[in-house]
Amino acid sequence: MTPQCTTPRHEDERVLLGHGAGGRLTAELLDALLLPAIGAPAGPLEDAATLPPIGLPVISTDSFVVSPLSFPGGDIGSLAVHGTVNDLAMRGAQPVALAVSLIIEEGLPLAELRSVVESLGKAAAEAEVPVVTGDTKVVGRGAADRLFITTTGIGRRIPALHPSAARAQPHDAILLSGPIGLHGTAVLSTREGLGFEADITSDSRPLHRLVKALACFADDLHTLRDPTRGGLAATLNEIAEASGTGAEIDESALPVPGPVAAACDLLGLDLLHVANEGCLVAYVPEARADDVLHTMRRAPEGASAVRIGRTTAVHPRRVDLLTRVGSRRVVDMPLGEQLPRIC
Amino acid sequence: MTPQCTTPRHEDERVLLGHGAGGRLTAELLDALLLPAIGAPAGPLEDAATLPPIGLPVISTDSFVVSPLSFPGGDIGSLAVHGTVNDLAMRGAQPVALAVSLIIEEGLPLAELRSVVESLGKAAAEAEVPVVTGDTKVVGRGAADRLFITTTGIGRRIPALHPSAARAQPHDAILLSGPIGLHGTAVLSTREGLGFEADITSDSRPLHRLVKALACFADDLHTLRDPTRGGLAATLNEIAEASGTGAEIDESALPVPGPVAAACDLLGLDLLHVANEGCLVAYVPEARADDVLHTMRRAPEGASAVRIGRTTAVHPRRVDLLTRVGSRRVVDMPLGEQLPRIC
Known part of the structure; x- marks a missing residue:
């Protein structure tokens, strides 16, 4: 030595x-x-x-x-x-x-x-x-x-749980456990010296305790995914593709920290493409959504959990965003690299 | 697509x-x-x-x-x-x-x-x-x-097997399942364009079937190790260190293909430091050595298996090479990198 x-x-x-x-x-x-x-x-x-x-x-x-x-x-x-x-x-x-x-x-x-x-x-x-x-x-x-x-x-x-992207079903509520956009913008800002890094901290954290807390919902936890590389857009599209269901997301429901929104605006980034490392989306039957949200919010990792949308049989395999101004736009799978080496 | x-x-x-x-x-x-x-x-x-x-x-x-x-x-x-x-x-x-x-x-x-x-x-x-x-x-x-x-x-x-470097014991025979030096010299020769690559082929291959064939020896398979990075010298020293036993290797027993010996001579490489990817050393009680060798040789991966030495309580934690001319030299743990990026 x-x-x-x-x-x-x-x-x-x-x-x-x-x-x-x-x-x-x-x-x-x-x-x-x-x-x-x-x-x-x-x-x-x-x-x-x-x-x-x-x-x-x-x-x-x-x-x-x-x-x-x-x-x-x-x-x-x-x-x-x-x-x-x-x-x-x-x-x-x-x-x-x-x-x-x-x-x-x-x-x-x-x-x-x-x-x-x-x-x-x-x-x-x-x-x-x-x-x-x-x-x-x-x-x-x-x-x-x-x-x-x-x-x-x-x-x-956990024996009761078998979540899978393929198990999302029409009339599921789509829940999100925390704010989006923090990890990608924190890394990018640090790398490029953009100055946002004073206001933005990565959400990187383990989510297994949050999942354990949700184990009581068993079969009703149809799908769990963490929207990392490719952001929420990639995750929602993967689930839509694997399950054959469509999804509608309410833009006004998305929890976006102010500095993240500012960073995305300035850099021309689509917020839905930005990587996260500490939140998850859960697809559960509409009837269980409030109970699941309530349980999520009691865990530190899920304190700011919200409902962001729902699945639909109307446009299978397609993800739509209902914008603040009342219009509807398709959320595409990101093509390639907006933010290289973010994880 | x-x-x-x-x-x-x-x-x-x-x-x-x-x-x-x-x-x-x-x-x-x-x-x-x-x-x-x-x-x-x-x-x-x-x-x-x-x-x-x-x-x-x-x-x-x-x-x-x-x-x-x-x-x-x-x-x-x-x-x-x-x-x-x-x-x-x-x-x-x-x-x-x-x-x-x-x-x-x-x-x-x-x-x-x-x-x-x-x-x-x-x-x-x-x-x-x-x-x-x-x-x-x-x-x-x-x-x-x-x-x-x-x-x-x-x-x-395999339930009967629990080989470990720490389980080598004095009076074990040390067996080697195949020739040494092929992988390291094949990669080096290719990288540097030395010309040996026509005569030397890496020994890279899976060894799990050979180990399965040896399962009948159960507890008597004290130690199994494949001498990869750092070569036979590193492997023998690691086992000596972990088990507290010494080892004596007979130079004349080492199976060294002619082109490998020539490559090592020319390049000033210590053959014992060259990486292998398709042979293993086995430490077994002296009394079982012939049976284990016999079983090894029936498997394609062990066709040229040989006994290369023995453990000893005389010089704990030290590996000696008994040379062809009858002298004894210490086989040191390699210090650092002779052959970078060999695996």
Whole structure:
């Protein structure tokens, strides 16, 4: 164990190619920086981890390439936990274990690596899910942009829940657990130095406790989705496509923080395309909507939950926005990239 | 679905940033290229996949950053399957499901992406393990080097097996299932255009069937490890460290193909540090060694299995090489990187 890894003595201590070679430097990076930062016990590592028996296992994987690495409300480390925990939660599952793989660009300051991995460890601890295995690769300068993290989550599905995009039905109410547009505009503003970052904080947070609180609605939770990449527009269109139902969204019901609206106006962004990392949409029978909303609002993650629209059999597979001025416009699936490297 | 994705019409059709944005282009890339290439059914995708119940689950994750993407005997796609399947197998597990996450550099030719993803799908089919979920991110030109793949595997441990680096014991025989040095020298030679690539083919292949064939040895399979990054030197030292036993390796017993020896001589590489992707070391009680070797040799992956040494209580935690000329030298843990981006 070298002092170099234990405590960076100089600001210029950086990741070397050799830290990814599987030899002594790799072991030092693990023992002195990565494992303590994640909160894992040091000691002999195996290439695979054993888990407790899982009756209804669910698996999800996501690569995180957000730039910059840190932004108001989080960083690539916390995002890599929240994103994967939420993908599990959207299938009605509670997280059991995470596997984390790092691809590091040679030259990344060790202090910065430590900071984001500590943030990852803290986010995992707060979500009460252990990081049980991992991998570290180092590529040469210019072969990656600082740091990419791939997080895979194993979850245990709550037996009563089997939400799916395909289960949305005509006459469902569409609920949204919190304000939209925060994550994408926070990252973009930080990256481009636009100045909004003082007023906008990413909504990045885990949603599995909110889903657990909703477990009593069982079969009535037809569909759960978190509107991340591609924003609400992509999520609503995916659900419409998978279920064959149409959707109508009331523009006036959408919870949009003032600074987010201002940022979108200024930048020419369609708010419905902006990524979120801490809210979900739920499709439930109209008759249960008030009860579900009430339960959502009692959870911190759902305190500002609202009803934003309804499904319909009238225009299958199409999502319409009923605008404030009373007109109707089609909400298209976003084509491509408005906001690269937002997650 | 655009013809652009279905069949590349021109050599210059390439991955765009928008292919990673979670919108229509992402859906097209998935439906027209990635899902068919992997052999998965097209159709609505969820963010997480449900799995059958798993009594003794094992999880492993690895990022693959090999450069170049293709080399004699494989490519990043097949390697991304074999590497993860083998990590599961080294804990005595058979693969149940894979999750695959791609980080693609903008501008990667679609034909090249298709080729390696088809190779991944073929390797998964041959290993009889489905790819059940995945993710695709695209980063701008210069922010990654062509393509990185992170593969996470879920396995089911064979109940009789619980191999671990910590379970090696004094008086174990150390067995090796096949020749060493092929993968590292094949990749290096291809990358640097050294000319050996005509004679050297990577040993990349799945080892879970070999492990299954050994299941009858149950508790006597103390330790299984595949000597990948850091080569045999790193693997033997890790086992020595984790178990507190020493090891003695007979140089004359090591199976080294002629072209590999020539490549290492010419390049000044220590053969023991070169990565392998298709062989394993097994630590078993001396009394069972012949039976285990016999069983290994009946499997195609173990046809050239040999005994390469033994553990000892005489020099705990130290690995010695008994050289052809009768001297003894310490096999150190490799320090850092001899061969970057070999896997």
